[in-house]
Amino acid sequence: MGKRKHLAAQQRKEAQKSLYFAKLNEVPSSPRKMRYVVDMIRGMEVNRALGTLRFSNKAASKDVEKVLRSAIANWEQKNERKAEAGELFVSSVSVDCGASLKRLRPAPQGRGYRIRKRSNHITLFVEAKKPVNNDNQE
Numbered sequence: 001m002g003k004r005k006h007l008a009a010q011q012r013k014e015a016q017k018s019l020y021f022a023k024l025n026e027v028p029s030s031p032r033k034m035r036y037v038v039d040m041i042r043g044m045e046v047n048r049a050l051g052t053l054r055f056s057n058k059a060a061s062k063d064v065e066k067v068l069r070s071a072i073a074n075w076e077q078k079n080e081r082k083a084e085a086g087e088l089f090v091s092s093v094s095v096d097c098g099a100s101l102k103r104l105r106p107a108p109q110g111r112g113y114r115i116r117k118r119s120n121h122i123t124l125f126v127e128a129k130k131p132v133n134n135d136n137q138e
Contacts, residue, residue, distance in 0.1 A: 019125060021125040023122065023124075026098050029119070031098075037053070050068060089127060097119075098118070098119035100119065
């Protein structure tokens, strides 16, 4: 690896140390269905988001709940303390397309219809709320 690439990789690693996230790859559901669930919790406080996911009727909410719990655990491990109520919130969530399995379904007159079984990748970031400083008061 060249010097420039090595320095860039180290800078990326340093930037990652201050971010708290979790990823789940190759989830076997379509990205569109997953985005409905993810849009419900974006920007929410984590305990409220866990409650929303727990009582959601969508099947994809179980996978998102798993990723959210993992991101909270990552935050707790990096900060070496438990998260207090109301301290963490979901800062950003992204759902990207994964690999598609291509299958054939029999169709009339000897034809075959193609079926795409889609998958997705979920990336979820959590952040701690920053305390508000009221130094400008007179």
